Amino acid sequence: MNASDDHVHGHGDTHGHGTRRDYLIGFALSAVLTAAPFWLVMTGALGDPRVTAAWIIALAFAQIVVHTIFFLHVNTQAEGGWTLLALLFTLVMVAIVISGSLWIMYHLNSNMMSMPIRPEAAAGPP
Incomplete structure (x- = not known):
């Protein structure tokens, strides 16, 4: 695997697009940030529904940030x-x-x- 294999192709250039590694990291983080709220609700790990709701909202905002950075490539350089x-x-x-x-x-x-x-x-x- 060389450096050119690590870029995602499709528009003829790789400017503004992430690497395969970036996409895999984004996917892993998204999967964890999706599974964690389900686990919190299904197990009742936190006990208090209000605390659980607050954690779910925080994890939702974290997932928005992950999608914005890793998939939409919104940053100061783009x-x-x-x-x-x-x-x-x-x-x-x-x-x-x-x-x-x-x-x-x-x-x-x-x-x-x-x-x-x-x-x-x-x-x-x-």
Whole structure:
């Protein structure tokens, strides 16, 4: 196996693409980060469901990072850093939309007027 065998071919060049070793590391990490939450839930290893949920969320974020680095090749060198900048812009926009939506839903819920039920309306038609 020589150095050219270690690159993944397909577009005529290997700029921006990972090596076979990078893909295997990414696959192994993804498999572990997929199996770990199943193991946590099926065995009940942590006991508290809230702690288990927190670990599952943390492992999900770790898997997002693994996929971004090993499979999407988003880093500071790829395309002069523009892919990383586009990813950061997207994350900021998603955070604004999600936090704004939660803020609106919270305030709509807390500011809704409660309507008293009239006894004649609750009984139905005569």
